[in-house]
Amino acid sequence: MRILGQIFTSTFRWTWRLLNFLRELILNLFLVLLLLVGGGIYLYFQNSTTPAIPEHGALLVDLSGVVVDQPSMNNKIRQWGRELLSASSNRLQENSLFELVSSIRKAKDDKTITGMVLQLNDFGGADQPSLHYIGKALREFRDSGKPIIAIGDSYSQMQYYLASYANRIYLSPQGSVDLRGFASNNLYYKSLLEMFKVTSHIFRVGTYKSAVEPLIRDDMSLAAREADSRWIGGLWQNYLDTVAANRQLTPQQLFPGADNVLSGLQASGGDTACYALDNKLVDELASRTAIEDQLVKTFGWNKRANNFNAISIYDYQLKPADTQGDEIAVVFANGAIIDGPQAAGTVGDDTTAAELRQVRLDPIIKAVVLRVNSPGGSVSASEVIRAELAEIRAAGKPVVVSMGGMAASGGYWISTPADYIIASPSTLTGSIGIFGIINTYERTLDSIGVHTDGVATSPLADITATKALPPAFSQIMQLSIEHGYKNFIDLVAKARKMVPQQVDQIAQGHVWLGSDAKANGLVDQLGDFDDAVKKVAELAKLKQWKLNWFVDTPSLTEMVLSHFSGSIHAMLPAAIQAILPAPLASVAMTVKEQSGLLNNLNDPQNRYAFCLTCGEVR
Numbered sequence: 001m002r003i004l005g006q007i008f009t010s011t012f013r014w015t016w017r018l019l020n021f022l023r024e025l026i027l028n029l030f031l032v033l034l035l036l037v038g039g040g041i042y043l044y045f046q047n048s049t050t051p052a053i054p055e056h057g058a059l060l061v062d063l064s065g066v067v068v069d070q071p072s073m074n075n076k077i078r079q080w081g082r083e084l085l086s087a088s089s090n091r092l093q094e095n096s097l098f099e100l101v102s103s104i105r106k107a108k109d110d111k112t113i114t115g116m117v118l119q120l121n122d123f124g125g126a127d128q129p130s131l132h133y134i135g136k137a138l139r140e141f142r143d144s145g146k147p148i149i150a151i152g153d154s155y156s157q158m159q160y161y162l163a164s165y166a167n168r169i170y171l172s173p174q175g176s177v178d179l180r181g182f183a184s185n186n187l188y189y190k191s192l193l194e195m196f197k198v199t200s201h202i203f204r205v206g207t208y209k210s211a212v213e214p215l216i217r218d219d220m221s222l223a224a225r226e227a228d229s230r231w232i233g234g235l236w237q238n239y240l241d242t243v244a245a246n247r248q249l250t251p252q253q254l255f256p257g258a259d260n261v262l263s264g265l266q267a268s269g270g271d272t273a274c275y276a277l278d279n280k281l282v283d284e285l286a287s288r289t290a291i292e293d294q295l296v297k298t299f300g301w302n303k304r305a306n307n308f309n310a311i312s313i314y315d316y317q318l319k320p321a322d323t324q325g326d327e328i329a330v331v332f333a334n335g336a337i338i339d340g341p342q343a344a345g346t347v348g349d350d351t352t353a354a355e356l357r358q359v360r361l362d363p364i365i366k367a368v369v370l371r372v373n374s375p376g377g378s379v380s381a382s383e384v385i386r387a388e389l390a391e392i393r394a395a396g397k398p399v400v401v402s403m404g405g406m407a408a409s410g411g412y413w414i415s416t417p418a419d420y421i422i423a424s425p426s427t428l429t430g431s432i433g434i435f436g437i438i439n440t441y442e443r444t445l446d447s448i449g450v451h452t453d454g455v456a457t458s459p460l461a462d463i464t465a466t467k468a469l470p471p472a473f474s475q476i477m478q479l480s481i482e483h484g485y486k487n488f489i490d491l492v493a494k495a496r497k498m499v500p501q502q503v504d505q506i507a508q509g510h511v512w513l514g515s516d517a518k519a520n521g522l523v524d525q526l527g528d529f530d531d532a533v534k535k536v537a538e539l540a541k542l543k544q545w546k547l548n549w550f551v552d553t554p555s556l557t558e559m560v561l562s563h564f565s566g567s568i569h570a571m572l573p574a575a576i577q578a579i580l581p582a583p584l585a586s587v588a589m590t591v592k593e594q595s596g597l598l599n600n601l602n603d604p605q606n607r608y609a610f611c612l613t614c615g616e617v618r
Contacts, residue, residue, distance in 0.1 A: 057309030058149075058299045059107040059316060062119040065093030067100060067126035067134065069373045069404050070332040070551060072344035097130050098529070098549075103313055104137040108144045115299060116141060117310060118150040118163055125158035127373070127405025128235060129424035129514075132242065133528050138165040147298070151291050154178065160281075161239065164246035170291050171282040176272035179255050179281075182236045184228055184613055188218045197443035201469050203477045204435035205485035210509065211612040212435050227510055228613055231428060234513045238426045249280060325544030326366040328536055329359045332550065333370060333385065336610070337377030337410045339602050347374055349381035355550045356388040360395050365548060367398045367540035369532050370418065376409025376610040378603035379434060379484050383413070386491070390417040398539035402532035403427045403523070408511060408611035412522070413488060416495040419539055422532045423514035423523040430517055431611040432492060433509030434484045436477055438606055442467050477606070484607050496521050511611060 071094035107113040116138075126134070142148050142165065150163035154175040163169050171177070193200055193215065200215045210224035220228070240251035247254065255261070261275075268274045276282045286294070295308040302309045335346040342348030359368050370389065376382065393399045401407070401415040403423040408431035415421055423429055445451065445466055456462035459470035469477075486500075489507060493500045498521060506512070506520045517523045525531065537545055 056112060056114050056300065057302070057311060058115045058117045058295070059104070059113050060117050060119060060310040060312045061104075062122070062312055062314070063095060063100075064122040064124075065095060066124040067095045067097050067130050068334070069097055069130070069371055070334040071096050097126070097133060100313070101133060101137045103316055104134075104141055107316065108137075108141045108146065113146070113311075115147040115149065117295060117299075117308075118148060118152075118166055120150070120152055120155070120159040120162060123156075123159050123162070125156070128238065128426040129403075129405050129528070131158065131161045132424060132426065134162060135165050135242070135246075136528065136530075138162065142167065149295065149298070151295075157239070161243055164243045168284070169282040170284050170286050170294075171273055171276055173273050173285045173287065175276075177276040177281045179261075181255070182232050182239075184232055186214050186220070186613060188214045188220075190214075190216055190218045193439075197441075197447055199440045199443060199468065201438045201440065201474060201477070202435065203437075203474075203481040205433055205482055205509075211608070211610050212437060214612070215437065224613075231511050231513050231516075234515070235426055238513075247280060253279065254281070325546060326540075326542055327362075327364050327548040328533060328540070328542070328545050329362075329365045329368040329548045329550060331355050331359065331368060331370050333372045333374050333411065333414060334404075335374060337374055337381045337385070337414070339378050339381045339604065347377070347381075347385070349378070349384040352385050353388045356385070356392060359550075360388075360392045360397065365397070366542060366545070367400070367536040368392055369400050369402050369529075369536050370415070371402045371404060371529065371532075372407040372411050372415055373404030374408075374411035374414075375406055375612070375614045376411050376413070376431065377608060378410065379413075379607040379609050380603050380605060382410035382609060385414045386417055389414065393417055393419060398536050400532045400536040400539070402529050403429060403514065406611065406614045408614045409433065409609035411611075413491065413609055416491045418495075420525070420532075420535050421523040422525045422527045422535065423517060424528060425513065425515040425526050427514035427517070427523075428511055428611070428614045429514060430506070430510055430512035430520075430522060431609075431614065432488055432503070432507035434481050434488060434607055434609050436481050436606045436608065438469065438477070440465050440468060480605060481607060484609075488609065492522075511614060 104116075107116070138148060147168070148166040150166035150169045152159065152163065152170070152175065153172045155163055155171070155177045157179060160177050160179065202212045202216055204212055210221065210227070213221060213224060237251070240254055244251045244254040256264075264275050264279065265272065268278065273282075273285050277285055292308065295310075298308075300309040301307075331352065333347045333352060337347045337349065340348055340350055342351035356368070359365050368389075389399055398420075399418045401418040401421045403411075403415070403421065404427065405424075406428040407415055407423065408428055412429055412432060442452065452464065452466040454462070459472050460476075462470060463473055489500045489503045492498070492503045492507070496503070502521075506522070512520060512522065514523060514526055518526050525535070533547070
């Protein structure tokens with residue numbers, strides 16, 4: 001026994017020493033790496049120079065990652081981080097929609113740029129209004145007489161949307177154009193919550209307010225199915241109309257339906273590239289070498305780069321034009337609306353309200369464009385932002401809302417004070433409704449022999465997640481939700497010059513496409529960001545102006561930490577997903593996305609104006 005004890009003690013001692021050694025080694029390696037990254041960033045900015053633009057060459061639009069209204073981190077930092085550490089985070093990179101469009105428009109008038117090459121293999125996508133806005137800039141570039149050539153091993157639906165604006169589309173002989181349609185799916189947890197004996201207390205107003213359905217159902221309700229089918233069908237039709245027009249096809253020719261696609265593939269022996277060529281989705285099948293030869297003939301050979309003459313859009317920089325006049329502020333509401341300071345991918349009411357207050361008090365700023373791309377969120381936070389925006393209008397400064405991919409629920413709430421609202425035909429908006437969720441775990445605890453008891457001066461004081469909600473509190477919550485819905489309806493009615501009954505008929509949590517919202521009087525005009533700037537300048541009676549972009553500038557520490565978190569986020573899920581079957585990997589990602597949204601909900605009264613399905617289109 002004594003010998004066994006010594007063996008156990010010795011093993012434990014050496015194991016503990018080994019763990020300590022590994023801990024110190026990992027911490028030291030991390031510290032060294034952090035110092036190297038920090039020093040590298042400092043040297044990069046000290047010695048950074050803009051790459052020379054070739055005398056004549058192409059603008060290479062080699063987009064990596066997704067395009068968003070407001071990136072959470074500076075593009076240059078992400079680009080540099082990948083070059084230094086070779087992190088596989090391309091698909092996580094966020095590109096500014098407005099910087100991208102500005103670069104394309106500058107290149108259109110730049111005599112050194114003789115054309116454009118769209119290389120979209122690493123492009124992860126964007127919402128449809130953003131794609132349309134980029135397409136508008138591509139059309140302007142093409143109409144200037146400069147050719148656009150799209151090259152790709154394969155094209156996803158979003159990649160193909162942009163490629164369709166090209167004069168000529170090349171595809172690898174082993175590639176495909178993956179047109180399938182759109183789908184929106186949610187996970188439903190009723191049976192899971194029942195299995196764990198979690199009690200979900202739901203308070204809501206609105207027939208179509210489906211955000212709470214995952215907690216109370218195992219499938220989609222008929223009302224939600226009908227509503228979602230309408231707007232997702234409209235999105236797909238908008239996609240087909242735009243891309244088909246670009247390719248000089250009919251929507252039916254572009255996507256003849258699943259059965260006809262299957263028949264076409266059977267006729268081509270399953271050759272997806274030949275199917276794309278035969279159906280005029282692309283102009284030529286060619287290997288990378290053959291495509292490079294064509295690009296060299298068009299743009300010339302660059303000996304130093306050992307490639308055709310081109311400059312990446314990430315390196316292409318021109319000095320901004322010297323604009324004179326007063327300022328138009330551009331404030332972003334991008335992400336779920338939460339109470340408190342802003343975090344990446346959210347709209348914090350404290351942060352946004354402070355920006356709007358600065359706009360109101362700055363005499364140089366004469367007007368504001370609020371760019372909304374939000375599914376909503378906290379009712380109290382939405383009201384803080386709405387009230388501050390109303391103060392700007394009361395101060396005599398025009399307010400125009402430019403809606404991006406979505407401005408639903410709380411995203412529409414904060415838009416109501418505007419003098420004018422402009423949405424894309426594909427914007428998801430409306431979803432005027434309110435709900436509340438409180439989960440309690442008394443049955444879960446009872447099942448494992450844990451019970452809660454105590455005393456309270458009133459039932460309203462005895463509110464805890466370990467007990468059932470008192471009936472009086474449940475009634476108060478429902479009254480609060482109904483009152484919040486009435487406030488929402490009244491705000492919309494006053495802003496849109498309707499009566500509350502009219503608003504209620506198009507509210508009830510119903511999601512509308514921008515085109516339908518225009519027909520229902522919820523927006524004033526269909527258009528894009530350019531139209532919003534033009535309108536607000538007109539309302540402010542400005543002949544000359546410059547845009548003042550309210551964009552956070554991250555600190556050096558935030559840049560470094562963001563790069564590390566992005567790299568880890570990119571590598572670990574990829575390693576896990578490589579092991580999981582594709583359907584399981586998809587489920588894991590969906591769970592993560594939905595739980596991430598719900599984690600951001602922090603309204604002090606548990607009231608939310610939120611559209612869960614608006615951002616789930618695939």
